[in-house]
Structures are given as C-alpha cells and as structure tokens.
Amino acid sequence: MQIGLLYFSGTGATANLADIFKKHFRELGHSVELIRIKHNTSFQLEGYDLFGIGAPVYSYRAPRMVTSILSKLDFNQKPFFVFSTIGGQKGNTHWNLYKAVRDTAGPCLGEFTVAITTNIRSWMPNKRRIMPKYVISAYDENRAQEFVQEIFNNLEYEVEKIPKKKIFLSIFTSLLSWRWQMGLTAGIKQVDKEKCTKCGICANEICPSGAISLDSSGHPKFNEFTCVGCNGCVNLCPVDAIWAYKSKNHHQYNAFRKYIIGFNKK
Template identity: 50%
Template sequence: MKIALLYFSGTGVTAKFASDIASGFIKANHSVDLLRIKRGADFNLAQYDILGVGAPAYSYRAPRIVTRFLRKLDFYRKPFFVFSTSGGVPGNTLWNLYKAMYRKAGLFLGSIEGFGTTNIKSWMPKITDTNQKLGGLTKHDCEMAQLFSEKILDRLTRWKKNFDKMEMRGLIPQSNLLYYIWAGFFTWRSEMAFYVGIKLLDKEKCNSCKLCATKICPSGAISLNKKNMPRFNELRCVGCSGCVNLCPKDAIWTIRSKNHRQYDFYKDYILKN
C-alpha cells in the first residue's frame, strides 16, 4: 500500500515523529510519502491508500493554519489516522485534526501522541547555562511511533472483513470543554506569534544562506531582499519558532529569545528535507 503522512512542523519535532511512524510502514514493505504542510502547498491524495495527519499542540489545540489547510483538501474517503506532539499537554490537538478530516475521509484508524521538550526559544536555557541539557521526544514515544503502523494495518485488515463500528467510535479523540474555551480566546495567529516575538536580524551573523525563507518558515512570513537576507512579515507569522531556533548562524532573534539557546534538536528534519 501507499501511505501519505501530512505533517506541520516548525522546528522538526513533529517531522521526526512522522518519520518514526513512517519507518514502521516501510519495514512492513509499504511505501510512504512525507508531506510537510506549508502555506501554498497542494497535495493530490487520490493516489494513497492510507492518510496520516499530524501537528504540534499550539496552546492546547492544533495550529489554525493546519486545520484551515485540511478543510480545503479532498481526502477521497481514504482511511486515516492522526498524531500530535507536545511539551506534555496536547489539549484538543488530536480532536481538532480528526474534526477537520472526518467528513471527507474514510474509516478512522486511531491516533498517537509524542511528548518532549517545548520548542519556545525564550523558555530555553540561557546561552551561558551549559549545564542544562536539551532533550527531544521521549525514547518510549519514538519507539511506540515505530510500532504504531502495526495497529493501523491490523485494524484496516480486520475492518475490511468485519467492520466494528463500536471499536472505531472508541478510537475517536475526545475534546475537553475547558481547552475549547481557552482556544477560543488565546490561540489566534497573532497570539501564537507573540510567544516568538518580533523578529530582528543580526546582519553580521547572517550569511545569506536563504534557508529561513526556502526551508524553515511554513507560513510564508519570510522573504528575501536583493542581498538574500530575510525580511519578516509579522502579519503572516504563526509562531512556529522555526526561524529563531533553526537559523544555522543564530542570526534571527527577538527581544524575548535573545541570549537563549536554540532548540535545534531535530533541525535536519527541516533543513535537509
């Protein structure tokens, strides 16, 4: 079978988790395409047999750029599952992803969560604090992600022979009213961007590599000037924290994040893909 894993990732955490999930399908001799959700992306999903969609938790919910993107896609009634990553409290993220898909997708095959360090740079240790180590997703969650494909494939095989509606209903993510209320007030684009802050450029550090605009930013908030140095459109920033964490020269900074260490634990999943 052919599987598509759509994911949104600013600093590579969800991209890493998606890669771990993909490894299980590949080990079972299925093909997988990893598709990063970005502004302007367009995916034709008709060719796939199973769809997986993942996103990080943004203040207890899926990023609004993701749910809006998903509502525009045609899922061709394909079987699907959802996954999320967070610093420990995913809130309604899985529910948001499920809700954005279920009307146009097919059988719901389940969900999985991964937990690790948050990627907000201003919450990272100071550059001078070399004793505190940064971590990524837990080893247990990465291992569970690699085994997750077995559950998905087993359910799909069984349900093709004898569909269990009650079992599927039991897999549907649950929403929490308190998180729902919170999200209604505190998860809009401008508020997520506030956690990062207004971006500034250290021109002495910048080497015009163009990665911030071509690889890192998923929302189209970074363009390049004639010298291939970044220009920031704060009205498009969704607060993914990618630019301040993954700039190879640490040339992009904000008042909030200055002098804090970069969270670049999974940078290769963004910069090299």
C-alpha cells in the first residue's frame, strides 16, 4: 500500500510518533511518506491508499490552523486513522481531525495517542534545575506497532471507529486555542543578536505558520499576529537566541529537535 502520514508538529514529538508509524508500516512492506503540515505545504494526495493524520493537542483540541488546512484537502475517499501527542488530556482532538476530513475521506480505522508533556517553554524547569529527558517510551512504541496491525484488521473487516465527540468540551474549547491565545503561550519573542548565527533555521525549518521572516541582516523578525503558539522557535533554536520574557530563564524543550531540523522524511 501507499501510505501518507500527514502531521503537524511544532517541537517534534508528533513528528517522532509519525516516524515510528512509518517504521512499522515499512516493516510490513508498505511504502510510506511523511508530510508535515505547514502554511506553505503543497499537498499531492493522489495515489495514496491510506492516510494517517496527526497533531499535538492544543487546549483540548486540534490546532485550528491544522483543521483549517485539512478541511480544504481532498482525501479521495481513502481510509484513514488519527493520532496525537498530549501533555494532559486529548479532549476533542481526534474528533476535530476526523471532522476536518470526513467529507472527502473514507472510513476512520482508529485513533492513537501518546502522553509526553507540554511543550510550553515557560512551564519547563528553571535553568538552575535539571531538565528531565523526554522520549516516546518503548512501551508506547510497542503500542504503536500493535495499532498498525489493528488498522489493517479494521480495514480487512470493514470496522469503522469514529472518535467520540465530548459535547461539553466542544463548548468549552470554542472559547480556547484561538491563534492569539496560543501565541501568548510562547510570549512576545525577541532575538539575541549576539547569539544569533543568522542560520535562518527558525524561519525556514521550524516555524509552521510563516510567522518568522529574515530581515536584511539575516536576523529573524516575528509576526505575532501569524504565530500559532507552537513554541518551536523558542525551544529549538540551536543556539538559544530566541527568547521571551516569560521563558528566558527556563530550559528549552528540545528533546525532539532532530524531528524538525534537518529531518529526512523519506
């Protein structure tokens, strides 16, 4: 089968989970392509037999930028599954992803989530303290492997598993996770020009929303009205040159940096 795994990831955890799925699908002899959802992604979805659609949880729901993009795509009535990474509860995230694609996709074959931690830098330990090591555990990787087999079982026996919608949370989250609110989690961003190496990675590889551009000298500049609060730039800058007042004294959450910067999705 030709499998397309579409995922949104700001700091790399969801990308890591997508990569784990890719490995287990390939072990079964399938062809897999990873497609990161960004504001300028060019989607060519013809030719796939199965889709996986993943995102981190933002305030009990899928990021609004993600569902907005997904709802405009044509999944050619192909079956799909949804997945997420969470720091707390998944809320309606899987329902949001399902709803965004159900009009053009085929049956939903299942849902999968992994709990790691939040990626909000200001919630990380102060730099005077030790930063925990975050990984997707061997237990969760084994769960992912079992889930891959479950997907094919559901496909064979035509079992559809529609994520449940939590009505109360749907009302509650209608007030949350708007672009400006999520942007506040990262704070008003600044650049330390003495540290900055003008590598351009923040604008070209990290930011998924087009909120970072480079000025004439090569330093990043930030459009806070476009920021979706993925916290990627403040966490993943290789030299920690991007900061905000609320988080400058806290550790970067960069455990999954390699799944964003220089990540080979093939």
